[in-house]
Amino acid sequence: MTTSPASGTRADDADDADEADDCTVAVAARATDLTKVYGQGETRVVALDGVSITFRKGEFTAIMGPSGSGKSTLMHCMAGLDAVTAGSARLGDTELSVLKDKQLTRLRRDKVGFVFQAFNLLPTLTAAENITLPMDIAGRKPDRLWLEKVIETVGLAGRLSHRPAQLSGGQQQRVAVARALATRPEIIFADEPTGNLDSQSSAEILGFLRNSVREMGQTVVMVTHDPVAASYADRVVFLADGRIVDELESPTAEAVLERIRRFSTGSSHG
Amino acid sequence: MSRTALRNVLAHKARLLMTAVSVMLGVAFVSGTLVFSDTLGTAFKNQSAKSYAHVAVAISSNASGSNVGGGIRPKARGLAAGKGFTQQTLDKISKLPGVASAVGRVSGFAGAADSKGKLIGNGWSNTGANFAPGPDGKDPRYTFVAGSGPAQTGDVALDKDTAAKGGFHVGDPVEVATNGPVKTYTVTGIFTTDDGAVTAGGSLVLFDTASAQQMYLSPGHFQEITAAGAKGASQQQILEEVKQLLPKDGTADTQTGKQLADAQAKQIEDSFSVMSTMLMVFAAIALFVGIFLIANTFTMLVAQRTKELALLRALGASRRQITCSVLTEAFIVGATASAAGLALGVAIASGLHTAMSGFGAKVPAGPLIIASTTVVAACAVGVLITMLAAWLPARRAARIPPVAAMTSAELPASAKSLLLRNTIGVILTGGSAGLVVAGAANGDSSGRWPVGIGAFLLLIGLIVLTPLLSRPVLAVVRPPLARAFGVCGNLAARNAHRNPRRTAATASALAIGLTLITGLSVLGVSIGRSLDKATVGNLSADYMVRMAGGMPLDPSVANEISKVGGVTAATALELAYIDIGGKISAVTAADPRGLAETVQVSMVTESRSPQKALAEGKVLVENKTAKSRGWKTGDVVRVSYPDGTKAEVTIGGTFADNLVLSPVVMSDSLLAPHMGKPEVPQVLVKTAGGASAKMAQAIADGLGNNPALSVMDRQKIRNTFGGLINNMLTLMYGLLGMSLIIAALGVVNTLAMSVFERRREIGMLRAIGLERGRVKRMIRLEAVVISLFGAVSGVALGLFIAWATGRTISADLQGYVMVLPWDRIAIFLGLSALVGILAAVWPTRRAARLDVLDAIKIS
Incomplete structure (x- = not known):
């Protein structure tokens, strides 16, 4: 449970969140009895089976679990990318399950940032244009000072006019992180952000994400299956078969690995 | 590999659909055109043969005033015109040993008016002719479904369709417009016929022979004699016999029935071949455009399947096999689309056939002719175009390295440099643009080829450079x-x-x-x-009066119009074809004063008034013609008039291009002595008060509201x-x-x-x-x-x-x-x-x- 030392920089955001669960810390997103079912009849798959979880503001949460555990589904539902079958998914004080596509799109644009495994940059745009794309979509002028700070933080100052094809994988993902940070979203969802990167680039990207939480007070939720990546988080949530099976605060890579090992043996017994 | 190709086609049905549709449209265009022209050609050929079945030999005269709507006599205009054949000639021919019977024909424009006074038919195809009964009282050309043929002045017979359109029955009065004033006749019969004029969709009014001769030529004369052969006499034999009887001055033209049938069939076919050629050009354009679509599609398909193709290469497929596989795909698409296109083309052809009948053109019924050449041509075009367009993408597919199977699917869209393409494009575009400009710089028709070729190359160059x-x-x-x-x-x-x-x-x-x-x-x-x-x-005229379908007017029309109140000038522009300086030329003859009032003749080389020059008996020549013939003002040229008279005329000046006038203009009084009956295509009218609806009506009234006449304002x-x-x-x-x-x-x-x-x-x-x-x-x-x-x-x-x-x-x-x-x-x-x-x-x-x-x- 780390409270951001730099929370003052985003005080205006924190003020709205009065529905504090833990009395002291505001909630960025919350799932309550979240259920997601795919298909029907024989092909019916329960991806999420009554998941309840709270993502606190200014916290870096990692979601782990084996393939098919529902970790990506949880993230997609919380990010307003996928509709929920039952239960509630709230982002700030907005209930996502009742929103229409258009409202969800607006919500993602204004309140959510994304970092994908495959970078997902537009090859026709320069790095700078990719970073400001969400603002362009929203038709807003970017906050110059903030933008410069973000660009400086991710170390892209010399590469702003480059196209994605002229950048390395690590650099491309830095652009993606900058894009996510640029709008100062309420929450950033990162889906295996280091899955396509070498270890050095991975460390850099994870460092940026952690620093954004520590220094800028950003809220980050990251899906990963890499214990080392998870160790950058403030807390790790373990999913299996659509349920939350464990949680670990201030994890280390070893501790995470240890937990995973325990599940696999545990589940093999069960 | 061919199985892979087939599977690929099936797997990308949707994507290939557009390609297939474009090939199909092109093939449909081609096959539709071929089937349509074959079908019509065959049908018309059969019909022509039928309509001349009873004619062994036809003798036609170049007598003037003989505009026939249908394709009865495809005669060349411009030969010295004779006065036609007399009854004696007809009698002599009918007594020839090989001839069973001979009939004299005379024809011209005639159209029936419906109850509203409107002409039935479009003018071009309204024909009038004489009813020429043989000794048995029947004319073999016509089969009566009601009543009988016209026997005396005031009687007419109508073809079945015209009678049906106007609601006429035997005994009804009918208004018939000819070149002269409208007259009311009595319908004595309704007939069907194989006459080309009718089968091509026109109307035919039959008069008694004396009336028709009076109207169209001169009493006792025929334009044409058709002889039916006696049993055992060959057409050629009769032809020889007939030739002996005719004057050798070139005023008569003899042809066997077969020649006529062939000529008519060919004429009809020619008129369709223009259309066919045009359709083919557009089919070619459609296919050319289609090539881009096909090439694009296959490029995309190959790009999309890079991994798959690389895998095949990794598994040991050779480059050639990859190329073949893509080309096989193209073949399958091309063949399928061609088959569909052929079917669509046949449907279009039969639809066109029906549509043409619907528009009033009488297209002879006949089976749809789908020649084997059509099938082969259509399929070959479709398949070849598709494979040609797919060839480059196929080559590109073969160049995919096997290692691409293992690497990321994210390949750059177009890695290949455009340098070569751009260089070729610049050279081609620059060169062809230069050619076009050079061709245009001449400012005359000599530049047509350079401009045409340059334009085509420029189009290609631009495509390369796009x-x-x-x-x-x-x-x-x-x-x-x-x-x-x-x-x-x-x-x-x-x-x-x-x-x-x-x-x-x-x-x-x-x-x-x-x-x-x-x-x-x-x-x-x-x-x-x-x-x-x-x-x-x-x-400067306010009105132009013309006959429907460009038929000549009766010479009395100008006179009738000049009697209408408010008309200050009514000038008949006579048209004649005269041998001037050894070459047949179209000549406009008109009253010099009347011409001056209605047409602005702007003189190029002569400042004196054109009216004066014409009145002096000189001729005026269009500047362009004068140039090409090398004539100058004051030159004297030899003239040979239609009646055979030879004379000399002086060129009184040249005038600027004028579409109202023929290249040579002379005074009507100069031409009159040499023409039987002047041919007047149009009369120009100048009025005191200018054009108005009332004035137009007054002129029409003055002409007896002839439905075949049109009074056109500017x-x-x-x-x-x-x-x-x-x-x-x-x-x-x-x-x-x-x-x-x-x-x-x-x-x-x-x-x-x-x-x-x-x-x-x-x-x-x-x-x-x-x-x-x-x-x-x-x-x-x-x-x-x-x-x-x-x-x-x-x-x-x-x-x-x-x-x-x-x-x-x-x-x-x-x-x-x-x-x-x-x-x-x-x-x-x-x-x-x-x-x-x-x-x-x-x-x-x-x-x-x-x-x-x-x-x-x-x-």
């Missing part, structure tokens, strides 16, 4: 688009030049059509304007002369619309492929907050940008070619000035944008429906 051009153009377009449509506009413009080759091929398909449409429009409108100047511009004259060009343009637009449809299919395909390739990007954009509506707008804008890019380059090229072509025709068409029909050009550009929007409908829907989660998942 990828290079797309960059600056799209760079210019982007800022305003981004300003107008924000991020969608910006992304649309960038996406449009992401794959320059593909954009270029898509835009080129549209550019070809628009080049032709723009070029033809500019030329059509410009020529129309200059024709307008040459007709109405030279006319606007109507304008429409008559310019109308043909407008009709042609409309037809061209219709046919070129086809190439636009194929180009639109190309846009659909390109966009569908772009959406497929960029589904992850679109998914990301949706994830970070781009609404469905704006995703759609982005793709729609891309389509519009590509379409307009093609359209603008097409229009620009079309204007350039029209300018150059205009230069080459300006010498022959005085007063030709290039007119830019901006309104039409704006419509073309608007339509092209619309093509883009419509073509985007399906791809945008797919893009908007894209599941965000599926799209952003890593492939």
Whole structure:
């Protein structure tokens, strides 16, 4: 449970969140009895089976679990990318399950940032244009000072006019992180952000994400299956078969690995 | 490998559908044209043979005043005209040993009026002829379904269709218009016939022989004699016998029935062959445009299957096998589409057949002729075009390295440099543009070939160069688009030049059509304007009176009109074909004073009034003709009149091009002694008060409200002369619309492929907050940008070619000035944008429906 030392920089955001669960810390997103079912009849798959979880503001949460555990589904539902079958998914004080596509799109644009495994940059745009794309979509002028700070933080100052094809994988993902940070979203969802990167680039990207939480007070939720990546988080949530099976605060890579090992043996017994 | 090819075709049905449709349309065009012309040709040939079945030999005279609507006598005009055949000649021929019977014919214009006083038929095909009963009282040419043939003055018989259209029965009165005043006749019979004039959709009015001779030639004379052979006598034999009886002065022309049937069939076929050729040209254009679409599709398919093809290579397939596999796919698509196209073509042909009958053209019934050559040609064209277009993509597929199977699917869209292509394009475009300019610089018809060839090469050069051009153009377009449509506009413009080759091929398909449409429009409108100047511009008359269908007027018409109150001049413009200086020339003969009042003859080489020169018995020559014949004012030339008289005339001056007049103009009094009955195609009328509805009615009344006569004011004259060009343009637009449809299919395909390739990007954009509506707008804008890019380059090229072509025709068409029909050009550009929007409908829907989660998942 780390409270951001730099929370003052985003005080205006924190003020709205009065529905504090833990009395002291505001909630960025919350799932309550979240259920997601795919298909029907024989092909019916329960991806999420009554998941309840709270993502606190200014916290870096990692979601782990084996393939098919529902970790990506949880993230997609919380990010307003996928509709929920039952239960509630709230982002700030907005209930996502009742929103229409258009409202969800607006919500993602204004309140959510994304970092994908495959970078997902537009090859026709320069790095700078990719970073400001969400603002362009929203038709807003970017906050110059903030933008410069973000660009400086991710170390892209010399590469702003480059196209994605002229950048390395690590650099491309830095652009993606900058894009996510640029709008100062309420929450950033990162889906295996280091899955396509070498270890050095991975460390850099994870460092940026952690620093954004520590220094800028950003809220980050990251899906990963890499214990080392998870160790950058403030807390790790373990999913299996659509349920939350464990949680670990201030994890280390070893501790995470240890937990995973325990599940696999545990589940093999069960 | 062939199984792989078949599987691939089946797996990419939707994507190949557009390709198949474009091939199918082209093949349908080709096969439809072939089937249609074969069917008609055969039917007409059969019919011609039938309609001349009872004619062993026909002897025709070049007597004047013998405009026959149908194709009875395809005679060459311009030979010295005789007075026709006398009854004695007819009697002599009928007594020949090989001849069973001989009939004298005389024919001309005649049309029945319906109850509202309107002419039944269009004028061109209204024929009148004599009913010539044999000793048995029957005329073998006509079969009566009611009543009998006309026996005396005042009687007529009508063909069945005309009688049905006018609701006439035997005994009814009927108003019949001929070149002279309208008269009321009594219907004595209704008949059917194989006469070409009727079977081609015209009307036929039969008169008794004496009346017809009186009307069309002169009493006791025939224009034509047809002899039926006695048993055992060959047509050739009779022909020889007949020839002995005829004068050798070249006024009579003899032909056997078979020759006539063949000639008629050929004439009809020729008139259709112009249409067939034109349809074939448009089919070729459609197929040419289709090549771009096909090549694009296969390029995309190969790019999309890079991994798969690389895997085949890794598993040991040779390059040749890969190429063959892609070409086999092309073959399957081409063959399937050709088969469908052939079926569609046959359907179109039979539809056209029905439609033509529906429009009143009597097309002889006959089976649909699907010649084996048609099937072979249609399929060969379809398959070859498809395989040719797929050849380059197939080669490219073979160059995919096996290692591509293991590496990421993210291959750069177009890694290959455009340097070679651009170099070729620059050289080709520059060279051909130079050729066009050089051809145009001459300013006369000698530049036609260089301009024509240059224009074609320029089109190719531009197509080669389009990828290079797309960059600056799209760079210019982007800022305003981004300003107008924000991020969608910006992304649309960038996406449009992401794959320059593909954009270029898509835009080129549209550019070809628009080049032709723009070029033809500019030329059509410009020529129309200059024709307008040459007709109405030279006319001081208020009205032009003409016979429907360009038949000659009765010489009395001018006289009748001059009696109408308010008419200050009614000038008959007589037309004659006279041998002048050893060459037949069309001559206008008119009263010099009347001509001066109704036509502005602007003299080029002679300042004296044209009226005076004509009154002195001199002739005036059109400047262009004088130049080509080497005549100068004051020259004396030899003239040989239709009646055989030889004389000399002085050239009194030359005048500027004038479409109202023939190249040679002389006084009517100079010509009169040498003509039997003057041929008057038109009478010009000048009135005191100018044109008005009342005046027009007064003139019509003065002419007995003859339904076959049209009193045209200046606007109507304008429409008559310019109308043909407008009709042609409309037809061209219709046919070129086809190439636009194929180009639109190309846009659909390109966009569908772009959406497929960029589904992850679109998914990301949706994830970070781009609404469905704006995703759609982005793709729609891309389509519009590509379409307009093609359209603008097409229009620009079309204007350039029209300018150059205009230069080459300006010498022959005085007063030709290039007119830019901006309104039409704006419509073309608007339509092209619309093509883009419509073509985007399906791809945008797919893009908007894209599941965000599926799209952003890593492939």
